Amino acid sequence: xxxxxxxxxxxxxxxxxxxxxxxxxxxxxxxxxxxxxxxxxxxxxxxxxxxxxxxxxxxxxxxxxxxxxxxxxxxxxxxxxxxxxxxxxxxxxxxxxxxxxxxxxxxxxxxxxxxxxxxxxxxxxxxxxxxxxxxxxxxxxxxxxxxxxxx
Numbered sequence: 390x391x392x393x394x395x396x397x398x399x400x401x402x403x404x405x406x407x408x409x410x411x412x413x414x415x416x417x418x419x420x421x422x423x424x425x426x427x428x429x430x431x432x433x434x435x436x437x438x439x440x441x442x443x444x445x446x447x448x449x450x451x452x453x454x455x456x457x458x459x460x461x462x463x464x465x466x467x468x469x470x471x472x473x474x475x476x477x478x479x480x481x482x483x484x485x486x487x488x489x490x491x492x493x494x495x496x497x498x499x500x501x502x503x504x505x506x507x508x509x510x511x512x513x514x515x516x517x518x519x520x521x522x523x524x525x526x527x528x529x530x531x532x533x534x535x536x537x538x539x540x
Contacts, residue, residue: 392515395527399520401428401436413514414443416506418530419521421448427522445509447502449526498533506530507539 390411398419399407407415415437421429428436430446437444510517521527534540 390516393510393517393519393531395524395531396518396520397524398427398522399433399518401432404433404436404440404442407518408440408442412442412516412518414445414517416509416513416517416519416527417444417446417521418449418506418519418527423522443513445513447506447509447530449498449502449521449530498530503530503534503537503539507534507537510534510540 394412399415404415415433417430417433419427421427430448434444434446519527519531531540
């Protein structure tokens with residue numbers, strides 16, 4: 390098993406299975422409240438604790454959320470991916486100079502979030518299961534941290 394596995398949304402009843410599969414930690418990059426059937430970070434943290442899994446919440450906020458003003462005020466602090474937030478990420482196109490709003494669903498990832506993820510990655514026991522709604526944003530966050538030399 391590698392140090393990090395990227396996956397789609399997990400649910401509280403899966404935490405016992407994760408520990409049986411050999412995972413030691415979970416990183417949730419999904420912001421609370423994105424979907425009606427999504428468990429909150431607090432519920433997942435409790436379930437992970439009961440299963441003896443370490444847990445970190447590092448929410449990835451997309452351009453559709455209230456981050457648009459931050460992007461417009463400090464566009465260099467965001468990375469632009471080549472995909473829509475919930476589509477499969479097959480490659481990464483990082484362009485720090487592109488501040489246009491070509492696609493308002495294009496993920497915007499702050500350097501603070503990348504650093505927070507890298508800190509969690511280095512601190513948490515391995516192996517780690519990292520997830521978001523479909524796995525796309527989790528993969529983008531991981532790839533970006535690698536490209537920035539943080540992992």
